[in-house]
Amino acid sequence: SQKIEQNSEALNIQEGKTATLTCNYTNYSPAYLQWYRQDPGRGPVFLLLIRENEKEKRKERLKVTFDTTLKQSLFHITASQPADSATYLCALEANQAGTALIFGKGTTLSVSS
């Protein structure tokens, strides 16, 4: 079965720096990969989706890359702010039909001022 790994449980950076989070997957060739943000006590919120034929996608201060050869996605937050502190989850389709998602365990980002 497919497996997703986010190799850092926690990442601490200073305000203004770029945060880079990693998501690796195995046993699968997904059509797309998604990133979500989760704040304490709340449900995940969708941030970005990148398709297999896209190398990079940007949204404001967020950038996602997708390397299907390495089976890896990188999630960047530039000019990070304390408000960016949260847990970030990557997600893939649970099956070929894309009718559900499976998630990595998440990386908790803390941005200090």
Add this chain to the structure above:
Amino acid sequence: NAGVTQTPKFQVLKTGQSMTLQCAQDMNHEYMSWYRQDPGMGLRLIHYSVGAGITDQGEVPNGYNVSRSTTEDFPLRLLSAAPSQTSVYFCASSATSLWGTEAFFGQGTRLTVV
């Protein structure tokens, strides 16, 4: 626009009791899913549905039942609660588009089984 609504927000059960976690969405999404989230384990898929009358098992289905009689509702039933089912439960709905399957989550139900 309510999105995905879960009830209750908090629940304490005794071992062996049964209960139903409710989930409703008002976005006319075809897909709905249930996840549990435990410290260090992340979100794990319990059951999902691709439409009314159709359900399937996820990664951790044991001890849970689901049904989907309408597009809007997807209740999760615990027939005989066990302490191992203490967790935060999230319901999500989604619909496939050309851009993929973006999921919308409810606020979660924090369940404690004693």
